[in-house]
Amino acid sequence: MEEKNISVRHLSNGVDLVKEDGRFFAVVGEEKLEINHDEVVLILGNHDMVFNVIINAKRKHDFNTFMDRYSPMEY
Numbered sequence: 001m002e003e004k005n006i007s008v009r010h011l012s013n014g015v016d017l018v019k020e021d022g023r024f025f026a027v028v029g030e031e032k033l034e035i036n037h038d039e040v041v042l043i044l045g046n047h048d049m050v051f052n053v054i055i056n057a058k059r060k061h062d063f064n065t066f067m068d069r070y071s072p073m074e075y
Contacts, residue, residue: 011047026054033057 009017016027017040024040025032035043039053 009044011043011050013047013050015047015050017043017050026050026057028054 005019005021007019011017014028018025018027018032024035024037026035026039026043027033033054035053035057039057043050043053
């Protein structure tokens with residue numbers, strides 16, 4: 001069985017950033033959402049940006065116009 005290469009960074013706002021075999025994830029509670037390297041850099045520059053990244057990532061997979069009102073990265 002092959003071992004996975006995993007590293008975790010715990011943010012002060014309760015979110016974990018996980019790098020697993022070259023892929024990045026934002027983990028909030030039980031939810032694990034894949035994000036890209038540019039989004040990780042953005043989050044590390046300002047931890048509160050993680051919530052904007054999560055909203056935008058979820059919009060890619062789930063069409064929900066309610067979320068549109070809460071995505072400041074769009075403006």
